[in-house]
Amino acid sequence: MRNKNIIMLLIGGLILTGCGQEPDDKENPQHQSTTSTDQQARAAQQAATKVAEQRAAAAKAAADAKAKALVQQEAQQYSDKQALQGRLQEAPTYERAAKAKATHISNPGTARYQQFDDNPVKQVAQNPLATFSLDVDTGSYANVRRFLNHGQLPPPDAVRVEEMVNYFPSDWVINDKSNNKELVPASKPVPFVMRHELAPAPWNEQRTLLKVDILAKDLKSEALPASNLVFLIDTSGSMYSDERLPLIQSSLKLLVKKLRDQDNISIVTYAGDSRIALPSTSGNHKDEINAAIDSLNARGSTNGGAGLEMAYQQAAKGFIKGGVNRILLATDGDFNVGIDDPKSIELMVKKQRESGVTLSTLGVGGDNYNEAMMVRIADVGNGNYSYIDTLSEAQKVLNSEMHQTLVTVAKDVKAQIEFNPAWVTEYRQIGYEKRQLQAEDFNNDNVDAGDIGAGKHITLLFELTLNGQKASIDKLRYAPDQKSAKSDKAKELAWLKIRWKYPQGKESQLVEFPLLPTTNAPSEDMYFRAAVAAYGQKLRGSEYLNNTSWQQIKQWARQAKGQDSQGYRAEFIRLTELAEGLDNLQN
Structure with a gap:
C-alpha cells in the first residue's frame, strides 16, 4: 500500500513538471523579435540589390544603344563626306554653284546695283523743264519681289520706282474713251495716245499728284513682223542652281510656243568657251528647238564677251530686213572671262545696234x-531689261507680253514737260532718276533714248505743289510774276512734248499735248499706282513720304484693287505685307 502511494506521488509530480515547462522561444519573446527583424532586413537588402541590378542593366543597355547609334551616325557622316568629296572631285566646276545653292537667301552684298539718289524738288521758276528718256523696264519689281519672298528687304538701289509703277498691265486701249480722262488721240502716223489726271497726293495733303499715261499703238498678231531671234544663254558654273539655268530653260520654252513659221531662232551658249547649240531654225520646228534647250548644262567659267560676239554673228547670218532682229541674253550678269570691261561690252553692243x-x-x-x-x-x-524670278514672270514677259518685249514701234523716245508757273510752284518727278536728260538733249537726235514696244503702257508720276499750297522752297525774290503767263495759255497746267524715231528712221518726229487742270474724279488706276509709288519710295527710305506707314499703303492698294483678273494687284498687297513684317523685324 505504502509503495503504491509512492508510485502515485511520483507520477503526479512528473505530470506537474511537464505541465509547467514551455518551449524556449515562448520563454524568450525578445529573442523571437530580434530574429524577425533580421529576416526583414535581409529581405529588404535583397530587394534593393535586385532593383539596383535591374537599373544598372537598363542603363548599360541604353548606353550601348546610344553608342551604337553614334557609331552608325559617324559612319553615315563619313560615307556622306566621302560621297561629297567624290562628287566634287568628279565635277570641280560645280563647287561654287553648289555653295551658292546651299545658301537659300542671296547675299545682296555681293550683287552689284547702280547707285542713285531720288529726284529732288524743283522750283518751276528756276527749272520749268523736266526732260527724260521714256524707257520702260520692269525688272526691278520682280527682283524686289525675290528679295521679299526670300525674307530680305532689298538694297535701296535695287528699287526703281518707275519700274514698280509700270509693272502692272493696263486695260486701256487706244479706242477707249471711257471715263473721259482727258484722252488726247494722236494723228494717224503718231504711235501714241496720251491722257492724264490729277488727285491729292495720298502721303501729303499739301501736294497734288499728276499722272500721265502714254499708250503705244498695238499690232495684231498677223501684222507682227517676222523675227530673227538669238538666245544667248550663260551656261557657266554659276548658272547651275534651279533658279538660274533650269528656270531659263523653262522660260524660253514659253516663248517658243509663240513662234510662227516665219520666225527663226538660234541658240548660242557660253561658259569657258562659246558654241552654237542650235543653228537658225524655223519656228515650226518646235520639238527640235525644245530639245536643244533641254540639252544645255552648266559648267566652267563665264566668257561672256566671246559668247556675245558669236551671237551677233548668228544674228547677222539670219538677218531679216524689216523684221525683228534681236538677241536675248539670259545670265546672272557675272562676266568674268574675256571682254569683261563694261565699256568694251557697251561699245560692242552700241556698234551692233546700228x-x-x-x-x-x-x-x-x-x-x-x-x-x-x-x-x-x-x-x-x-532692248528691254527683265528679271525672271518665277515661271509666272517668264510667262508674263516672254509669252503674254512678248510683242511688247520684242516689237519696237518707236525708238529713241524722249519726253519733256514744261510746267506753267501760273499753276505750279514746285514739282518732283517720282522715279526715272537714271533716265534724266539735259534740256538741250531733247532736240539732239544723236542722244540715245529709250525704245517702246507695241501696245506698251507707260505711266509718269509727278508730285506738284500748286499755287496756294505750302511750298518746300522759299519763293525767289527776283522770279518773274507767276501771273504773267499769256492769257491764251493760262488754262494750261503744263505742256508735254514727245520726240521719237520710227524703228527704221534716222530723224526724230515730234508730237505735243496740253495738260489741262481737270476736276474729274480720280480713277482706281490712279490711286493704285500711287500706292505702288509709295511702296517703292518707302523701300528706298524716301524723305518725301512724311512717315507714311505700311498699313496706309496697304489700305490705298486694297481700296483701288479693282477687278484684278490676272492677280497682280493682289500679289502686290501680299508683298506690301511682307515688306511691313521685314521692316518691323529690322527696326
Whole structure:
C-alpha cells in the first residue's frame, strides 16, 4: 500500500513538471523579435540589390544603344563626306554653284546695283523743264519681289520706282474713251495716245499728284513682223542652281510656243568657251528647238564677251530686213572671262545696234548678280531689261507680253514737260532718276533714248505743289510774276512734248499735248499706282513720304484693287505685307 502511494506521488509530480515547462522561444519573446527583424532586413537588402541590378542593366543597355547609334551616325557622316568629296572631285566646276545653292537667301552684298539718289524738288521758276528718256523696264519689281519672298528687304538701289509703277498691265486701249480722262488721240502716223489726271497726293495733303499715261499703238498678231531671234544663254558654273539655268530653260520654252513659221531662232551658249547649240531654225520646228534647250548644262567659267560676239554673228547670218532682229541674253550678269570691261561690252553692243540688231537681257539669280551690267547692256542695245524670278514672270514677259518685249514701234523716245508757273510752284518727278536728260538733249537726235514696244503702257508720276499750297522752297525774290503767263495759255497746267524715231528712221518726229487742270474724279488706276509709288519710295527710305506707314499703303492698294483678273494687284498687297513684317523685324 505504502509503495503504491509512492508510485502515485511520483507520477503526479512528473505530470506537474511537464505541465509547467514551455518551449524556449515562448520563454524568450525578445529573442523571437530580434530574429524577425533580421529576416526583414535581409529581405529588404535583397530587394534593393535586385532593383539596383535591374537599373544598372537598363542603363548599360541604353548606353550601348546610344553608342551604337553614334557609331552608325559617324559612319553615315563619313560615307556622306566621302560621297561629297567624290562628287566634287568628279565635277570641280560645280563647287561654287553648289555653295551658292546651299545658301537659300542671296547675299545682296555681293550683287552689284547702280547707285542713285531720288529726284529732288524743283522750283518751276528756276527749272520749268523736266526732260527724260521714256524707257520702260520692269525688272526691278520682280527682283524686289525675290528679295521679299526670300525674307530680305532689298538694297535701296535695287528699287526703281518707275519700274514698280509700270509693272502692272493696263486695260486701256487706244479706242477707249471711257471715263473721259482727258484722252488726247494722236494723228494717224503718231504711235501714241496720251491722257492724264490729277488727285491729292495720298502721303501729303499739301501736294497734288499728276499722272500721265502714254499708250503705244498695238499690232495684231498677223501684222507682227517676222523675227530673227538669238538666245544667248550663260551656261557657266554659276548658272547651275534651279533658279538660274533650269528656270531659263523653262522660260524660253514659253516663248517658243509663240513662234510662227516665219520666225527663226538660234541658240548660242557660253561658259569657258562659246558654241552654237542650235543653228537658225524655223519656228515650226518646235520639238527640235525644245530639245536643244533641254540639252544645255552648266559648267566652267563665264566668257561672256566671246559668247556675245558669236551671237551677233548668228544674228547677222539670219538677218531679216524689216523684221525683228534681236538677241536675248539670259545670265546672272557675272562676266568674268574675256571682254569683261563694261565699256568694251557697251561699245560692242552700241556698234551692233546700228546694224539693226537689238539686245534684251533676262536676269536670274541673286548671289553675285550684276544688275548694273544687265540694265546698261539692255539700254545701250535698244532692248528691254527683265528679271525672271518665277515661271509666272517668264510667262508674263516672254509669252503674254512678248510683242511688247520684242516689237519696237518707236525708238529713241524722249519726253519733256514744261510746267506753267501760273499753276505750279514746285514739282518732283517720282522715279526715272537714271533716265534724266539735259534740256538741250531733247532736240539732239544723236542722244540715245529709250525704245517702246507695241501696245506698251507707260505711266509718269509727278508730285506738284500748286499755287496756294505750302511750298518746300522759299519763293525767289527776283522770279518773274507767276501771273504773267499769256492769257491764251493760262488754262494750261503744263505742256508735254514727245520726240521719237520710227524703228527704221534716222530723224526724230515730234508730237505735243496740253495738260489741262481737270476736276474729274480720280480713277482706281490712279490711286493704285500711287500706292505702288509709295511702296517703292518707302523701300528706298524716301524723305518725301512724311512717315507714311505700311498699313496706309496697304489700305490705298486694297481700296483701288479693282477687278484684278490676272492677280497682280493682289500679289502686290501680299508683298506690301511682307515688306511691313521685314521692316518691323529690322527696326
